[in-house]
Amino acid sequence: MSTYKELKRACFEANMALPKLNLVVYTFGNVSQADADAGVFAIKPSGIPYEELKAEDMVVVDFENQVVEGKMRPSSDTRTHGFLYQRWKGIGGICHTHSTYAVSWAQALRDIPIFGTTHADHNTRAIPCAPPMADDLIAGDYEYMTGQQILDCFQDKQLSYQEVEMVLIGNHGPFTWGKDAQKAVYNSRVLEEIARMAYLTLQINPDARPLKASLIQKHYDRKHGAGAYYGQESC
């Protein structure tokens, strides 16, 4: 019996949430769940349709990209997941999709401005769009460098991965993360809604401006600040 049964089950369930939340068509997405102590993560196998996916199909990989358990080839984006788990302590899940509105902002090479409290309930900054990487990096270890691309983007824009749990890869699509795979999937769904609302906002008013700093801070703090009062104590 597998040592990673629970890890694989958690990863499987988070993956299965993607089609239910309309965040993927066909196989255009993947979620992983990490076990930081064991230094491994479970991830979706590459190219398998969600309707055929089983918990035991999840592939367990270490942070150096070696398969630890599983018969199938892991997601083609596995290197990006491993790169981020290795560098960002405390994240336990990563989600990548090609969800429609998030991808459209990524293709437009635009950060998503913070226009309202739906966005500020989750973080206080524009959702960053990482610029495409250099040609030689694309030709090299592309998926590993996608992790670097995300890291560089957060450094350039002075963002904290603990606050902003989402990024757009320019001309590609979104990556999100969180304390576990379910939170990463939650962030993907929230990002898609924020992306859709920001798009519509600019269509209605091309001169729309970010909401004011005091309102951003109020909404962020009531959910995440020291005196947070959203949700139940135990949540």
Place this chain on the structure above:
Amino acid sequence: MSTYKELKRACFEANMALPKLNLVVYTFGNVSQADADAGVFAIKPSGIPYEELKAEDMVVVDFENQVVEGKMRPSSDTRTHGFLYQRWKGIGGICHTHSTYAVSWAQALRDIPIFGTTHADHNTRAIPCAPPMADDLIAGDYEYMTGQQILDCFQDKQLSYQEVEMVLIGNHGPFTWGKDAQKAVYNSRVLEEIARMAYLTLQINPDARPLKASLIQKHYDRKHGAGAYYGQESC
């Protein structure tokens, strides 16, 4: 056994209509139902997913924000509900959502113009967008002042809360109300459709104008006027 069993059931059922009507993702919404004689209202507990919600979870609160019955923390927007019940006699339900199109108009800081009879069947005015409140009020009793913000907006624009049962909070989203919680939810669904149609109307014709006064009045009156002839006598 609870004195408020029926109140909580009505509140619960109205809340459960939100995901069914595609007006919320996750927990981004709340509905309350008031008992004016008892001076209390039942409201959704904060941060509980709709799929886990039960009628007995509803929290009963008085108009001064004291919990009368319930083990959970009420919605973070409870103060706004209480403020409005205290001032607006005759309303028995309030609904708050982050529905996509209504939020987008709120983020654009634009009133929704009255472009057609779908809108005029419900009221005769543009749906108002209340401007963001001052920084010191945001830092203070924010949710209470959100109620004040709505009141001020209706005063500034000389609107009747009995006719116009909906408002947009700038950079945030919609609040709606009515004789009971079900009517408030109905108004949220209607507002979302009006918001979507108005958005599309301006995309098709950026110079679109409100419909003429005689047509607004005709449609409003055939549903709500003295000689109303829409629906059945008993409705």
Place this chain on the structure above:
Amino acid sequence: MSTYKELKRACFEANMALPKLNLVVYTFGNVSQADADAGVFAIKPSGIPYEELKAEDMVVVDFENQVVEGKMRPSSDTRTHGFLYQRWKGIGGICHTHSTYAVSWAQALRDIPIFGTTHADHNTRAIPCAPPMADDLIAGDYEYMTGQQILDCFQDKQLSYQEVEMVLIGNHGPFTWGKDAQKAVYNSRVLEEIARMAYLTLQINPDARPLKASLIQKHYDRKHGAGAYYGQESC
């Protein structure tokens, strides 16, 4: 037992198709089915939610607006239906909705240009948008005059109701008709799709032009011309 049992059943089934086809929210629509020989039609009762509707609730009315059978008040738009049945020989069903894209074109006061073969498969002309009627007519027998408004529009634009089975009432929404109620509903669904595609076409290319006359005629004729070869012989 009712003489009109079959008429009412056909009317009921056509009405129930509206929510299934996403053409209505709440009660914003109505369908009728006529029996030309008997000089009557069955129509939805006013303001009754679709989920509560029963076949026996349908109201039978003659072309002069007299209720022949039924306990409920017929749709508030009944006069418009009667007007058209009286004047347009051969139509057996009429459908009115507030479907999103068709309403948006109506609110924009724009005819829907003929941009592609999806449109030309059904008729060869822009879908007309009837301008709002004069104030005194609105204040008078409004629903009756809505019928007149449609008739005038078809005369002004030299359209045949036998070819173009759909119209937009400016600032209001669409009416469609056909040989029976099911065909009228079909036309409402097709109109909504044509309206959506035409909207998107103009967003992608604001200088988009109608398709050429030879292609319009080819597609119309292969479905409706003398040598039509679409569908099965018996259809």
Place this chain on the structure above:
Amino acid sequence: MSTYKELKRACFEANMALPKLNLVVYTFGNVSQADADAGVFAIKPSGIPYEELKAEDMVVVDFENQVVEGKMRPSSDTRTHGFLYQRWKGIGGICHTHSTYAVSWAQALRDIPIFGTTHADHNTRAIPCAPPMADDLIAGDYEYMTGQQILDCFQDKQLSYQEVEMVLIGNHGPFTWGKDAQKAVYNSRVLEEIARMAYLTLQINPDARPLKASLIQKHYDRKHGAGAYYGQESC
């Protein structure tokens, strides 16, 4: 018992996927599956609603448009399918729909630019929009010439049908193909999503540019190149 039972079943199942994937309304689409060795293909009968369709209704036709088996009239677009099977060796399925976003680009007479990796995962070129054909060809053997129109478009733009498995017919809609009918349907679904994302991209940033050549090639090659590493070995 039919020699073509399996061919018809495969064709039927691919057709039934269209409504499930929201690619058709009513009967606006058709799929065929070919047996190259036998020189025949099965195709949907003309004008039959999907909910009534049965596997045994599929019509078997040879590449010269002669019905080999089946009581019904084949799709009105059958000649286009036959034309392509005759000329493009190795394709085993063809799909035609009036899906909303693909049709809108076709009506706008615009190629769909390659804005992101979702597109580059499938081919390396803009999705071509074939210009409308000359009037005399429309009046002649229209559906046969639609095949010629596609061929001419691919020649003019120097495209390979083995790489780019999709085309837009100007003012009409998309045709897609692949190794079998299921792959053709898959391509229709992917095209619809690419068309929707490209539309949104240009709405967000009217100056959006195609992604860079190195990134296009990387994504295409990791799925389709000599060293492809997407999916499982056996896929």
